[in-house]
Amino acid sequence: MSDMTVKDFAVKVGRDVPRLLEQMKEAGLQHASENDAVSEEDKRTLLNFLKKSHGGDESDTGKSRITLTRKTRSRIKTGERGKTIEVQVRKKKTYVKRSEEEDKPKAPEPQHSGPRQLVGDMAEAEAETKAREAREAEEKAAAEKAKAAEEAARKEAEKASEQAAQAAPKAADVDVPELQIEEAPSNDDMPPAPPKEGRSDRRTAPPKKAAAKNKGRRDEEERGDREERKRGGGKKAKRAERRGGRRGGAGAGNGKHGFQKPTQPIVREVSIPESISVADLADKMSIKANEVIKAMFNMGAAVTINQTIDQDTAAIVVEEMGHKVKLVKDDALETEMLEGISYEGDEITRSPVVTVMGHVDHGKTSLLDYIRKAKVATGEAGGITQHIGAYHVEDEHGGVTFLDTPGHAAFTAMRARGAQATDVVILVVAADDGVMPQTVEAIEHSKAAGVPMVVAVNKIDKEGADFDRIRNELSQHGVISEEWGGDTQFVHVSAKSGDGIEELLEAIQLVSEVLELKAVPEAPGKGVVVESRLDKGRGPVATVLVQNGTLKKGDIVLAGLHYGRVRALTNELAKQVDEVGPAMPVEIQGLDGTPDAGDDFMVVADEKKAREVANFRQGKYREVRLARQQKAKLENMFSQMGQDEVAKVNIVLKVDVQGSLEAIKGALEELSTDEVEVAVVSSGVGGITGTDANLALASEAIVVGFNVRADAAAREIIEREGLDLRYYSVIYQLIDEVKQAMSGMLAPEWKEEIVGIAEVRDVFRAPKIGAIAGCMVVEGTVHRNKKIRVLRDDVVIYEGELESLRRYKDDVQEVRSGVECGIGVKNYNDVQVGDKIEVFDQVKVERSL
Numbered sequence: 001m002s003d004m005t006v007k008d009f010a011v012k013v014g015r016d017v018p019r020l021l022e023q024m025k026e027a028g029l030q031h032a033s034e035n036d037a038v039s040e041e042d043k044r045t046l047l048n049f050l051k052k053s054h055g056g057d058e059s060d061t062g063k064s065r066i067t068l069t070r071k072t073r074s075r076i077k078t079g080e081r082g083k084t085i086e087v088q089v090r091k092k093k094t095y096v097k098r099s100e101e102e103d104k105p106k107a108p109e110p111q112h113s114g115p116r117q118l119v120g121d122m123a124e125a126e127a128e129t130k131a132r133e134a135r136e137a138e139e140k141a142a143a144e145k146a147k148a149a150e151e152a153a154r155k156e157a158e159k160a161s162e163q164a165a166q167a168a169p170k171a172a173d174v175d176v177p178e179l180q181i182e183e184a185p186s187n188d189d190m191p192p193a194p195p196k197e198g199r200s201d202r203r204t205a206p207p208k209k210a211a212a213k214n215k216g217r218r219d220e221e222e223r224g225d226r227e228e229r230k231r232g233g234g235k236k237a238k239r240a241e242r243r244g245g246r247r248g249g250a251g252a253g254n255g256k257h258g259f260q261k262p263t264q265p266i267v268r269e270v271s272i273p274e275s276i277s278v279a280d281l282a283d284k285m286s287i288k289a290n291e292v293i294k295a296m297f298n299m300g301a302a303v304t305i306n307q308t309i310d311q312d313t314a315a316i317v318v319e320e321m322g323h324k325v326k327l328v329k330d331d332a333l334e335t336e337m338l339e340g341i342s343y344e345g346d347e348i349t350r351s352p353v354v355t356v357m358g359h360v361d362h363g364k365t366s367l368l369d370y371i372r373k374a375k376v377a378t379g380e381a382g383g384i385t386q387h388i389g390a391y392h393v394e395d396e397h398g399g400v401t402f403l404d405t406p407g408h409a410a411f412t413a414m415r416a417r418g419a420q421a422t423d424v425v426i427l428v429v430a431a432d433d434g435v436m437p438q439t440v441e442a443i444e445h446s447k448a449a450g451v452p453m454v455v456a457v458n459k460i461d462k463e464g465a466d467f468d469r470i471r472n473e474l475s476q477h478g479v480i481s482e483e484w485g486g487d488t489q490f491v492h493v494s495a496k497s498g499d500g501i502e503e504l505l506e507a508i509q510l511v512s513e514v515l516e517l518k519a520v521p522e523a524p525g526k527g528v529v530v531e532s533r534l535d536k537g538r539g540p541v542a543t544v545l546v547q548n549g550t551l552k553k554g555d556i557v558l559a560g561l562h563y564g565r566v567r568a569l570t571n572e573l574a575k576q577v578d579e580v581g582p583a584m585p586v587e588i589q590g591l592d593g594t595p596d597a598g599d600d601f602m603v604v605a606d607e608k609k610a611r612e613v614a615n616f617r618q619g620k621y622r623e624v625r626l627a628r629q630q631k632a633k634l635e636n637m638f639s640q641m642g643q644d645e646v647a648k649v650n651i652v653l654k655v656d657v658q659g660s661l662e663a664i665k666g667a668l669e670e671l672s673t674d675e676v677e678v679a680v681v682s683s684g685v686g687g688i689t690g691t692d693a694n695l696a697l698a699s700e701a702i703v704v705g706f707n708v709r710a711d712a713a714a715r716e717i718i719e720r721e722g723l724d725l726r727y728y729s730v731i732y733q734l735i736d737e738v739k740q741a742m743s744g745m746l747a748p749e750w751k752e753e754i755v756g757i758a759e760v761r762d763v764f765r766a767p768k769i770g771a772i773a774g775c776m777v778v779e780g781t782v783h784r785n786k787k788i789r790v791l792r793d794d795v796v797i798y799e800g801e802l803e804s805l806r807r808y809k810d811d812v813q814e815v816r817s818g819v820e821c822g823i824g825v826k827n828y829n830d831v832q833v834g835d836k837i838e839v840f841d842q843v844k845v846e847r848s849l
């Protein structure tokens with residue numbers, strides 16, 4: 001190409017020599033003869049000239065040519081009164097197919113040969129690289145031309161700017177080199193245009209919508225970047241690369257999409273806390289929760305998105321999904337803090353802590369009161385005792401601390417919180433009454449807690465005492481007196497006269513000696529919360545029992561979910577003290593809230609850490625509770641047996657009548673096999689109470705109600721703690737379900753669900769209709785066509801159907817909670833005020849094993 005002459009060039013581009021020479025001359029080239037050499041530079045000069053002088057293209061008709069048109073708009077400032085006008089630039093570009101052009105070198109020359117054609121010819125004549133250069137040059141020319149056109153069109157456009165703005169067409173979406181003239185928003189209300197230099201800024205600034213879109217894009221990018229970062233990719237570099245790709249568009253020759261699909265699975269290290277919700281676990285693996293649910297389902301566990309699963313299960317899921325597991329202990333801070341406390345030192349023998357239990361009216365309170373009055377105030381002239389939930393007595397036998405909340409309700413409530421505050425239980429049995437249901441319950445509770453007992457046979461001053469009967473009855477429940485060869489001391493007392501009280505205290509000392517109760521007085525104080533309340537004047541006040549070490553005024557204390565610096569210590573004599581040692585109760589002030597009875601407390605060194613741990617516990621509390629809910633379910637019993645080698649199914653059983661109690665208890669216990677033991681940890685006649693629920697919680701038992709229901713307190717605990725409560729009315733069904741759970745079979749497919757409860761407020765009797773109960777629906781909805789039961793004192797007394805359900809005089813199909821209604825029970829006329837009518841449904845239960 002380098003030694004091409006004008007003649008050769010003319011042949012190549014299909015022009016005659018004189019015409020070409022003329023055009024070259026016009027372009028400022030010095031060529032005069034057909035033999036003059038034409039260099040590449042010359043060709044470019046000619047091309048530029050032709051472009052300049054013939055900006056527009058007239059005709060392109062041949063199929064071998066592709067014509068692309070593009071309109072661009074821009075705004076310029078006129079300089080007059082701050083007006084702006086809109087300039088529209090139309091651009092056309094022709095590409096000529098090379099092969100066809102080569103085929104017709106001798107084609108007749110058109111009358112007026114357009115520069116475009118010439119450009120095409122030249123581009124075709126040049127090598128591929130040269131063609132690109134030519135295009136670049138063309139762009140340059142186009143830009144210049146646009147500028148010229150702007151100037152030329154200014155005046156006209158000034159008038160027509162408004163219409164032109166409205167008719168703004170879309171830029172042709174063609175694959176042409178991107179022009180540097182960008183579209184301006186056609187907005188008439190634009191603020192006065194800034195000076196020219198500022199214009200480009202304005203043009204490039206995205207409008208609001210676009211900005212929002214860009215933000216969306218950025219978010220998307222950031223999400224992508226997070227992935228990248230995890231893979232070790234350089235965030236900024238990648239982002240810049242992608243942005244470049246997008247903004248550069250086709251012109252940059254990089255039309256790739258920003259997102260790059262990973263070519264191989266990404267293995268993440270997933271840190272799993274002790275419990276985690278399915279949603280959070282999915283989030284940690286950067287997958288959808290559905291995938292986790294699906295994976296778990298395939299592994300045989302049906303879970304929901306909000307369900308909390310334990311660490312082990314989560315670890316299996318994570319491994320199953322191909323990621324690495326990193327187990328994290330949530331309470332690392334707490335453990336570290338607690339492990340930092342030393343309880344080493346010289347041990348001393350500490351006093352025993354005693355709880356008094358027994359049947360109603362057998363004299364628990366009287367006994368505690370007698371001992372307090374007789375012993376506490378000793379030596380304290382006119383000493384006035386105050387009830388702080390516990391008190392301590394000292395006499396020649398040694399000291400004893402009594403927990404001053406008689407009955408097993410408090411005992412089980414504490415145990416349910418994992419506290420073992422009691423060393424010895426005094427079982428009070430009235431000599432004239434013998435063993436009663438609550439006596440039996442008390443025995444069960446102390447046995448479940450593994451606490452030794454001393455039996456106080458009370459009211460010996462009364463006539464009709466039959467000691468042998470009591471010994472006999474108690475022996476049937478596994479409490480055998482020493483006289484009969486057992487290991488339980490029986491002491492005859494009178495809480496009224498005080499007879500036998502000394503012997504009782506002596507007996508307690510004897511038991512405690514066997515227990516070898518030790519403590520280190522110089523260690524920091526720790527123990528258990530006995531009770532707490534919010535005092536109007538003093539703020540949160542808690543009675544704590546120091547079990548080890550010494551609690552001092554000014555100590556920083558962590559108690560359950562709360563913490564604080566001890567401002568004051570008050571003992572049972574209402575005296576301010578500076579410190580209390582092991583086995584002593586004391587009331588403390590200074591906590592930031594009221595801990596629960598049974599919560600542990602300890603003196604810690606660092607207030608900041610105490611606060612952190614308290615905060616962590618508060619957050620963790622809910623999680624732990626949710627995770628625990630899964631644990632004591634009948635359905636899960638079998639699966640746990642394999643895992644944790646739990647070979648015991650604990651049951652708290654309440655029934656309607658004594659007859660069923662024996663039958664059910666016997667039948668349940670007979671289910672025990674070599675591998676699995678069924679233990680009825682507590683049983684009794686009557687509704688399910690808060691105590692039953694607490695006992696179930698403490699012993700991880702299932703609560704079974706046979707024709708009885710849970711009262712409000714029990715329901716609250718059961719719901720809060722997620723205990724498994726089951727109601728039955730057919731013995732066979734009860735036994736069958738426990739058997740199924742034991743043998744690892746699936747949960748029953750059908751279950752009863754209580755859908756509504758109405759309370760009977762009034763009863764009307766009509767001769768023809770019978771009894772109509774005026775009721776208030778207190779829970780759920782009462783349905784006309786569902787089955788019902790009548791409950792009296794939470795015990796089922798009738799099961800059947802409704803005869804009628806009315807609102808005023810209208811028959812209705814259902815009545816919602818908080819609404820009054822009239823209920824007629826079919827074939828049953830003995831409804832009484834205070835009864836409850838429960839409406840239930842048979843629902844299908846998903847098999848979960």
Ligand SMILES: Nc1nc2c(ncn2[C@@H]2O[C@H](COP(=O)(O)OP(=O)(O)OP(=O)(O)O)[C@@H](O)[C@H]2O)c(=O)[nH]1
Nearest residue numbers: 359360361362363364365366458459462494495496
């Ligand atoms: N005669 C006689 N009566 C007693 C004795 N101990 C208690 N009582 C009476 O028995 C009744 C019940 O005594 P409490 O101490 O209230 O019995 P409790 O076991 O605490 O009863 P609850 O608090 O209802 O569980 C009271 O009227 C006492 O006066 C006793 O040793 N002899």
